[in-house]
Each structure stands twice: as C-alpha cells, then as structure tokens.
Amino acid sequence: MFSSSKSYKLSFTFSLCFQKVPLLASRAFSSSARQLRNKVPEFQKIFQEDNGLPVHIKGGTFDVLLYRATMTLTLGGTCYSVYWLLFASMPQRKA
Incomplete structure (x- = not known):
C-alpha cells in the first residue's frame, strides 16, 4: 500500500498535527486578554x-x-x- 518512507512521512505529519492542535487551541482560548490602548x-x-x-x-x-x-x-x-x-x-x- 504505502512504501516505508511514505508511511513514515504520513505518520510524522499526523503526529505533528496532533501535537500542534492542542497548543493552538489553548492559545486561542487563553484567559489572558490582549492589552488594548x-x-x-x-x-x-x-x-x-x-x-x-x-x-x-x-x-x-x-x-x-x-x-x-x-x-x-x-x-x-x-x-x-x-x-x-x-x-x-x-x-x-x-x-
């Protein structure tokens, strides 16, 4: 189905996405507000x-x-x- 290099790239991409999503979500819904003038x-x-x-x-x-x-x-x-x-x-x- 996939060669080993494609499989590795695909799994690396998925793991990278799943690592970044919680980080981005926590930044978007943080409790600190932007300081406006x-x-x-x-x-x-x-x-x-x-x-x-x-x-x-x-x-x-x-x-x-x-x-x-x-x-x-x-x-x-x-x-x-x-x-x-x-x-x-x-x-x-x-x-």
Missing part, C-alpha cells in the same frame, strides 16, 4: 468639542455617509409606504 479620552475630546456639528456626524466622513444613507432610506421607505396606502385606499375599478 484606551481610546475613550480621545473620543471624549472629539465628541465634546463645540464645533456646531450634531453628535451623530462628529465621527467623520463615514458617519456623514452613514447618516445620509439612513435618511435617504428612511424617507424613501416612508414615501413608498404612503404611496401604497393611498393606492390601497382608492376604490377598485370595475372591469
């Missing part, structure tokens, strides 16, 4: 400065685009709903 004071300075902008668009370009997309979808959906309410309230035509 606290960005809260920076964001507090950005959002509390008085520059005349509403708080929901002080975050920058992405916040402005997200706000405009949300308003567009909201107004479009409202107009679409009103159209179908008016359409449904009209009497049906007799054919």
Whole structure:
C-alpha cells in the first residue's frame, strides 16, 4: 500500500498535527486578554468639542455617509409606504 518512507512521512505529519492542535487551541482560548490602548479620552475630546456639528456626524466622513444613507432610506421607505396606502385606499375599478 504505502512504501516505508511514505508511511513514515504520513505518520510524522499526523503526529505533528496532533501535537500542534492542542497548543493552538489553548492559545486561542487563553484567559489572558490582549492589552488594548484606551481610546475613550480621545473620543471624549472629539465628541465634546463645540464645533456646531450634531453628535451623530462628529465621527467623520463615514458617519456623514452613514447618516445620509439612513435618511435617504428612511424617507424613501416612508414615501413608498404612503404611496401604497393611498393606492390601497382608492376604490377598485370595475372591469
């Protein structure tokens, strides 16, 4: 079936995999958390400065685009709903 060198390579590969899997799993689920820099004071300075902008668009370009997309979808959906309410309230035509 297998030659002796192939069998050795195959068994070596399997043993290597089975040795590494528990090590990798223990690293992935370790109890120590990654230390992240606290960005809260920076964001507090950005959002509390008085520059005349509403708080929901002080975050920058992405916040402005997200706000405009949300308003567009909201107004479009409202107009679409009103159209179908008016359409449904009209009497049906007799054919």
